[in-house]
Amino acid sequence: MSATSALDRPHEDGPGATRRPQAVVTGIGVAAPNGFGARAWWDAVLRGENGIGPLTCFDASGYPAQLAGEVPGFVPEDHVRSRLMAQTDRVTRLSLAVAKEALDDAGADPAELPEYAAGVVTSSSAGGFEFGQRELQALWSQGGQYVSAYQSFAWFYAVNTGQISILHGLRGASGVLVTEQAGGLDAVAQARRQLRKGSSLVVTGGVDSALCPWGWVAHVAEGRMSASEDPDRAFLPFSASACGYVPGEGGALLVLEDAEAARARGARVYGSVAGYAATFDPSPESGGCRLGAAAALALADAGVRPDQVDVVFADAAGEREADRAEARAISELFGERGVPVTAPKSMTGRLSAGGSSLDLAAALFSLRDQVIPPTIGTERPAEDCPLDLVIGTPRTGVELRTALVLARGRGGFNAAAVVRA
Amino acid sequence: MTRFELTDLTVLLRESAGENEGVDLDGDIQDVSFAGLGYDSLAMLQTTGRVEREWGVLLDDEAVFEAETPRQYLELVNRALSERTAA
Numbered sequence: 001m002s003a004t005s006a007l008d009r010p011h012e013d014g015p016g017a018t019r020r021p022q023a024v025v026t027g028i029g030v031a032a033p034n035g036f037g038a039r040a041w042w043d044a045v046l047r048g049e050n051g052i053g054p055l056t057c058f059d060a061s062g063y064p065a066q067l068a069g070e071v072p073g074f075v076p077e078d079h080v081r082s083r084l085m086a087q088t089d090r091v092t093r094l095s096l097a098v099a100k101e102a103l104d105d106a107g108a109d110p111a112e113l114p115e116y117a118a119g120v121v122t123s124s125s126a127g128g129f130e131f132g133q134r135e136l137q138a139l140w141s142q143g144g145q146y147v148s149a150y151q152s153f154a155w156f157y158a159v160n161t162g163q164i165s166i167l168h169g170l171r172g173a174s175g176v177l178v179t180e181q182a183g184g185l186d187a188v189a190q191a192r193r194q195l196r197k198g199s200s201l202v203v204t205g206g207v208d209s210a211l212c213p214w215g216w217v218a219h220v221a222e223g224r225m226s227a228s229e230d231p232d233r234a235f236l237p238f239s240a241s242a243c244g245y246v247p248g249e250g251g252a253l254l255v256l257e258d259a260e261a262a263r264a265r266g267a268r269v270y271g272s273v274a275g276y277a278a279t280f281d282p283s284p285e286s287g288g289c290r291l292g293a294a295a296a297l298a299l300a301d302a303g304v305r306p307d308q309v310d311v312v313f314a315d316a317a318g319e320r321e322a323d324r325a326e327a328r329a330i331s332e333l334f335g336e337r338g339v340p341v342t343a344p345k346s347m348t349g350r351l352s353a354g355g356s357s358l359d360l361a362a363a364l365f366s367l368r369d370q371v372i373p374p375t376i377g378t379e380r381p382a383e384d385c386p387l388d389l390v391i392g393t394p395r396t397g398v399e400l401r402t403a404l405v406l407a408r409g410r411g412g413f414n415a416a417a418v419v420r421a
Numbered sequence: 422m423t424r425f426e427l428t429d430l431t432v433l434l435r436e437s438a439g440e441n442e443g444v445d446l447d448g449d450i451q452d453v454s455f456a457g458l459g460y461d462s463l464a465m466l467q468t469t470g471r472v473e474r475e476w477g478v479l480l481d482d483e484a485v486f487e488a489e490t491p492r493q494y495l496e497l498v499n500r501a502l503s504e505r506t507a508a
Contacts, residue, residue, distance in 0.1 A: 082439035083459060086467070145474060149467040 022274075023192040025419075026267040027106025027255030028361050029098035031207060033069030033248045033348045037101060042365050044347070045373045046394050051348050052231045052246050057211050065225040067234050068211055069248025069349035087150035088163065089128025091209040091249075095160035096167060098253045099203050103168060106255035106267060108201055110168050119172035119199055120165045121191040122253070123183025123206035124157040125352035125409075130212035131155055164203055164253075172199050180409030181315070181350060182278065184251060184357030185417045189276040191256045200261045205360070206353030209249035219247050222410070224319055232377060235350075237316035237343045238323045238389055240382035245318040251354020252361040270364040274402075275302025275418035282412075291315065291414040292329030295406060298416035299333075304402055306333050309418075311372050311390075311398075313359040313405040316343035318350075320382075326406065327385035336386035340395060343375040356407035360417060363403035367421040371396050425476060425498040427451065430491055433471045438464035451492045462486065478502055 028038050033051030035041030044051070054060075055068040071094065079097035080088060088096075099120075103110070110118045131148075132155035138146040153159050158176040165174055173194045177186045184206035191204035210218070219225050226244035228234035235246040262269055277297030279290035299306060312334070315326055330341060344362050345355055366372055372395040381389045405417045431446040440446055441459030450458060455465060469485050472478070478501040488494040 081442065082435075083441050083464075084439065086437060086439050087463075145470060149463050149470060152463070 021195055022259035022272050023195050023256050024259045024262050024272045025254045025270040025364055026257050026262050027102040027104070027108065028252060028270065028364065029101030029103075029105065030252045030358065030361055031071045031074065031094045031098050031250040032351075032358060033071055033250060036071055036073050038105065038252075038361065042362075045344050045362065046371065048374050048376045048392065049347060050231060050376060051248070052234060054231075055211065058213055060216065063216060064220060065227050066229065067226065067231055067246050069246060069250070069351065070211060071209075071250045084163065086148075087154055089131035089154050089159070089209075091124070091126070091128055091207060092154070092160050092163050094209055094250065095122065095207045095253070096163060098207055098251070099164045099168070102203060102253045102255050106257070108255060108257070108265075108267070110170050110201065113200060116172040117199060118170045118201040119174040119194055119203075120161045120170050121175050121177070121187050121194065121202055121204045122161045122164070123177045123179065123187035123353035123357070124160055125178065125180045125183060125208045126210035126215055127157040128155045128159055129210035129215045133212050133214035160207065168203070170203060172202075173197065179413040179415070180352055180411060181355050182407045182409035182413035182415035183353030184355060184360065185276065185405060185407050185415035186278060186413075187353070188254065188256065188273055188357065188360060188417060189278070189415070192273055192276065195256065195258050200258050202256045203253055204256050205251060205253040205357030207251035207253065208352035208354045210352070211247070211249050226318065235318045235346055236378045237314065237318045237346055237375065238327060238381045238385040238387060239378040242318050242320050242323055242382070246349035248349030248351045249354070250348065250351050250358065252357040254357065254360065271367050271419045271421050273417060274420045275299060275304060277301055277416055279414045280412050281414065289325040289329060289414075291326060291406060291408055291416070292332050294414040294416040295329060295333055295404060298404065298418050302418035302420070304418055304420075306339075309334065309339055309402050309404050310400045311363070311366060311403045312339055312341045313363050313403060314341050314343045315406045315408045316345055316375075317408065322408070323382070324384050326408075327381070327387050331386055337388040339388065340372055340390050340398065341387045342372050342390040344373045346375045346377050356405065356415065359405045359407070360419065363405050363419050366403060367400050367419065370400050372398065372400070423502070425472070425495060425502060427491055427495060430495060433468050433475075434460065434464070437468040437471050452490050454489050455491075455494075456489075472498060476502065478505055
């Protein structure tokens, strides 16, 4: 499908189609390997601070890869009630802390809204993996009676949505999406659909954490991890020396609101989610990458021309072939070196579903502060990646009104989102 | 014979399911409902798993569900303990 036909296409099915409220972001919460809390993280990003280091949460010395992006300084007991501690994996504890920050930042009190007006749509790639590993170990080694009753939901992909919903009384339309790294954008798009159907507020985005042996071997088995032992040289998106990715944990949750409702309560607005599209790659045998199509469709959805895009937040795989494919997709849309491109995830590693929602948060802060955060590690883009990559230090002095965020999820998922100031 | 006491229960409740804010498990809770203490059926299932493992008894699921207060729950466990001793 061409971008033009997407412009002509009705956007939503059903009776709600005539009303297209604008979806705006009014609150942001973050847990990232280079900063816990939105402010700490963004300050670190602008300083180009690397959050990648030797894995500490378990002994990885027997594994072929030993670097990760771990969220520093997170004390679960400071953020999670006692009753919830026994029934939650680390990923849910992080999600609860991040959701609270986002809601506080939005200044929104869901209790003041009608009962079903507010919901939660998150993305998750692994659910509560560490919890699941522990209970499976109990099952094999000791027997079924040693498995926690809370395993029934603590491992599950939807658990973060559920616990956030229960804690904050967000009883409106909710859900979970599982599309790996693309999920952070796919969830926000689903939240936007719920606003179009009548919800007034949705907590959305993604947080992932699976830095346990079971999660680690899943990465190892895929064979795309960086085996480098140097945190500053391990994850080098678009570099000729790119050698794989470093996994990390964390992500961002956003409060997405109907623009009118946000305006009515005098909320501060970071920007709007103006466009979105998702595509799926053909089978690996037939080859081809549909990321560029997702980007073109997202621009069309936003009614934005490529020359109106001021910055692109790249998916930044850190593998030669995938980097080339993304560089090609960007160049086809914008021309070679035709738009500033950045990859702040070079400081965090790839956070699965958390990665793309964190990039959305970065894009929104970029628009607010009129600064493009840098890509670190990579010293210059490879010759076959003809990008205007923002490297080393932040770029200022460019007017930033529109940002494009790209994401690819393992298994062929592509997503693109356009945010505007 | 060793009896299963209230303090045994509160230790296992805390470890299995945490403790609600505003609830004092060390207070006079014998006749306060588990719901009132902030424990749902899953919390009781989890706690019961610990009781069964650590005290070497098997409790009837239905009876656990019907034990609404610590007093009733203690009776249930102690009955199972004495039946085990008698057997």
